[in-house]
Amino acid sequence: MSVQAWLPAGGQDGLVRLAEVAAPDPGPDQALVAVEAFSVNRGETLLLERPRPGHRPGKDVAGTVVRAAADGSGPAPGTRVVGHPPYGGWSTLVPVATGDLAVLPPSLPATVAAALPLAGLTALRLVRRAGSLAGRRLLVTGASGGVGHYVVELAAAAGAEVTAISASAERGERLLVLGAAEVRADLPAQGRPFDVVMESVGGEHLRAALALLREEGLLLWFGQAGRRPATLDFFEFWNGPVQATITHFDYTRGDRSYGEDLATLVHLVATGRLHPELGVVRPWTETPEVIAMLRGRQIRGNAVLTLPPARLDHERTTDHVA
Structure with missing residues (x-):
């Protein structure tokens, strides 16, 4: 057969x-x-x-x-x-x-x-890894992809003020509907720092995004969609946000199987809270x-x-x- x-x-x-x-x-x-x-x-x-x-x-x-x-x-x-x-x-x-x-x-x-599965599980576990997001400023790069849409909606529902980066204005429009407070084509050059950054583009994006963190902020690096290696000057990092943390995030790590989290995603979709x-x-x-x-x-x-x-x-x- x-x-x-x-x-x-x-x-x-x-x-x-x-x-x-x-x-x-x-x-x-x-x-x-x-x-x-x-x-x-x-x-x-x-x-x-x-x-x-x-x-x-x-x-x-x-x-x-x-x-x-x-x-x-x-x-x-x-x-x-x-x-x-x-x-x-x-x-x-x-x-x-x-x-x-x-x-x-x-x-x-x-x-x-x-x-x-892959996009939803990644987003759900990213949001959990970030900790409490209520009242916190979150920056999401590469936000118009499959993972980004889920992250924006889940994080906004958790009370985060989300800034989403999308290279295409047309592709970014939906992110505003899902709860993003702001959609930009490029990383902001200045302004209030972010509590959490979720970075998935790689290349210069990681270095530039890191500079936007507040003191003791968290950068979760979970992809390299731009296919360019991320580089970081240690001394530049040293002079950046004090006590900032960079974490490589992999949704597959840990002993948990996927069924429980898939059931959570199914429930959120079925009840109209995830789209x-x-x-x-x-x-x-x-x-x-x-x-x-x-x-x-x-x-x-x-x-x-x-x-x-x-x-x-x-x-x-x-x-x-x-």
Whole structure:
């Protein structure tokens, strides 16, 4: 039995190719999910340039459980879920650890749920890492991407005064609706300092953003979207904000699985308190085109690909998932 999946092109034209691969063999704590929609993140597309041997892209999926975990944990067959597997999500079927799944309410479409995992988890954990934000000034660089939209809305709801940096005025308009107090094209040259900076561009942005911190402020560095290494002159840092802290943030660190936080994100969306920004929703056959758009920064928010229902019906009725 085989399934279809997008794989690294391996030197062929483009970055991905659609191929037949062996059907997944779930581990005892993994449910088998028929994928209805998946999200493509820009960082994932960069990994396709020099993929590791055997790499299978895809970390954000939503769909239906077609085989429950053998150890009895997790949802039953027929349950709609959102999940965050470590790889392999750009496929018709994917095994996901039950601890990394959250059940979806009937009101939440798979297209919306698929935009939650990587970007939503990163934003949720960033806001937690920043501590109490009530009444504090927050600067977010690269704010018009998938993570930035979530950060702005979550932080504003927590009481922060958010300044969002977006290179495109059009892409930044939505951030004002989500609660940003100000949207700028560039970092401010002066003004009141910020309590917290969340930096994701890299290059000169980190150095310039650090200078905008107040004394004992916190800079959370969580990305390098500009693809230029961040550099910092130690003596310049020494003469900057007193006792400032720079922390490299990685949402994957720690012993916690993703299911609990995914359930939190699902609840926030279902109750109207979090609004995923779906910049593009396309059939999964257009995955190469969407990847090109993401790399060209032509998409505001999240990019979601959908699988045809007929294919899902076929996968659900095959012998190996019965």
